[in-house]
Amino acid sequence: MAEFKRPDGRKVTEMRETSAKVGVIKNADGSAMFQTGKTIAIAAVYGPKKMHPQHSQNPAKGTLRCNYNMMSFSVTDRIRPGPSRRSTEISKITEWALEPALDLEKYPNMVVDVHISILQADAGTRCAGINAASLALAHAGIPMRDLVTSISIGKLDKTLVVDLDKKEEDFEEGEGPTDIPISMTGGKITHLQLDGKINGAQLKEGLKMAKDACDEIYEIQKKALKEATQ
Amino acid sequence: MTERKIIVPGEIIVSGDEYLPGEGTEKNGNDIIALKYGLSEESNNLVKVIPLSGAYSARRGNVVIGKVESINFNGWVLDIGAADTAFLSLMEVPRYVNKDALEEVLKIGDMAVLKIWSINKRGVDLSLKQRGLGKIEQGLIVNINANKVPRVIGKEGSMIKLIKDETGCNITVGQNGFIWITGKDIGSELFAKKAIEFIEKKSSSPGLTEEVEKFLKENKK
Numbered sequence: 001m002a003e004f005k006r007p008d009g010r011k012v013t014e015m016r017e018t019s020a021k022v023g024v025i026k027n028a029d030g031s032a033m034f035q036t037g038k039t040i041a042i043a044a045v046y047g048p049k050k051m052h053p054q055h056s057q058n059p060a061k062g063t064l065r066c067n068y069n070m071m072s073f074s075v076t077d078r079i080r081p082g083p084s085r086r087s088t089e090i091s092k093i094t095e096w097a098l099e100p101a102l103d104l105e106k107y108p109n110m111v112v113d114v115h116i117s118i119l120q121a122d123a124g125t126r127c128a129g130i131n132a133a134s135l136a137l138a139h140a141g142i143p144m145r146d147l148v149t150s151i152s153i154g155k156l157d158k159t160l161v162v163d164l165d166k167k168e169e170d171f172e173e174g175e176g177p178t179d180i181p182i183s184m185t186g187g188k189i190t191h192l193q194l195d196g197k198i199n200g201a202q203l204k205e206g207l208k209m210a211k212d213a214c215d216e217i218y219e220i221q222k223k224a225l226k227e228a229t230q
Numbered sequence: 231m232t233e234r235k236i237i238v239p240g241e242i243i244v245s246g247d248e249y250l251p252g253e254g255t256e257k258n259g260n261d262i263i264a265l266k267y268g269l270s271e272e273s274n275n276l277v278k279v280i281p282l283s284g285a286y287s288a289r290r291g292n293v294v295i296g297k298v299e300s301i302n303f304n305g306w307v308l309d310i311g312a313a314d315t316a317f318l319s320l321m322e323v324p325r326y327v328n329k330d331a332l333e334e335v336l337k338i339g340d341m342a343v344l345k346i347w348s349i350n351k352r353g354v355d356l357s358l359k360q361r362g363l364g365k366i367e368q369g370l371i372v373n374i375n376a377n378k379v380p381r382v383i384g385k386e387g388s389m390i391k392l393i394k395d396e397t398g399c400n401i402t403v404g405q406n407g408f409i410w411i412t413g414k415d416i417g418s419e420l421f422a423k424k425a426i427e428f429i430e431k432k433s434s435s436p437g438l439t440e441e442v443e444k445f446l447k448e449n450k451k
Contacts, residue, residue: 029285047285048313089364103265110313136237141284143265146240225267226236
């Protein structure tokens with residue numbers, strides 16, 4: 001593979017500078033901030049609490065309810081505040097990505113609310129949101145089998161790269177950009193999206209890259225939780 | 231008992247056949263895995279995780295402070311900050327209650343010190359039948375994180391005794407994080423509130439009792 005030059009000079013497998021912090025919102029039961037490069041997401045967890053309206057209660061197990069929201073000032077051109085088709089979809093995706101790691105059997109008829117706000121967006125917001133939400137859920141004391149980590153793998157022309165930023169997402173040469181956000185828990189995939197085209201062999205290679213990146217993020221998350229009380 | 235350390239969900243706390251999984255843990259093959267974020271503790275081969283943060287979860291025998299949310303024909307529904315709704319039945323009030331005038335005992339919005347006597351599928355059942363329980367008539371309520379309550383009480387009540395002695399206030403600590411302070415004047419009540427907020431902020435530092443002692447001495451007027 002010919003040496004590929006990324007716009008910001010990163011190596012193909014190099015993530016943007018990533019940091020995490022737990023306990024950023026005092027009034028929430030659990031909260032966390034997750035930052036990769038210029039993307040910042042905060043997540044607040046409320047609950048478990050009684051599900052209302054009553055007809056949406058599940059007597060078998062607790063429900064996870066996510067809400068993803070981009071702040072109107074998070075992008076250069078102000079976006080219209082409030083739910084959109086895109087944010088509703090990402091909320092649902094986040095629920096599906098987190099649910100397999102959670103153990104909500106002990107909370108029948110109850111709901112755990114996760115509110116994700118994107119303060120600053122530079123691509124990879126759903127991944128940052130999932131990472132922040134996973135930390136916030138742990139901080140809220142919700143039983144979970146493992147933390148959930150998320151990363152987006154990209155294909156620029158024919159080269160696979162880790163953690164796309166906005167500039168790379170708008171890459172126009174050759175085959176163009178392909179964006180693959182992937183979430184993992186304990187080495188298993190809970191969420192995989194594909195926006196673009198990729199062949200099977202390359203996808204397998206991309207998954208391997210995602211796994212390495214997720215391990216890196218896992219360490220950052222672990223550190224954030226361990227340092228929270230010091 | 232081994233040393234306590236901070237545990238992240240999914241982390242292996244100990245490995246070995248002799249260990250048993252306690253609260254907040256799960257057994258997977260030979261490993262004991264944490265299900266919750268908190269401090270791990272091991273005694274007599276039983277491993278458990280003590281939560282550090284998050285909402286209050288009700289336990290039997292806890293003394294809590296609750297607020298009346300609504301009144302039924304046979305009791306009161308209270309908010310104790312837990313996920314389940316808490317119910318105080320007519321039978322659990324140690325006095326005669328006129329069934330047509332439950333408001334005479336507790337009105338909506340009233341607060342009371344109660345005890346959790348049972349937890350079942352429907353929710354939490356409360357009782358007023360014990361010394362020290364009853365309606366709160368006056369004073370100050372402070373709300374802190376329920377996980378910090380043990381720090382406010384201290385070892386065998388040492389911390390709370392210190393605050394009581396220094397401020398001259400009477401303090402009742404609910405396990406759900408609500409603290410009721412009554413003193414001879416509002417100044418001493420606010421002083422006790424400040425001390426409790428100081429403990430909540432510094433809850434993880436070692437030698438907390440000495441620090442609080444210093445804080446109380448310095449701020450006493």
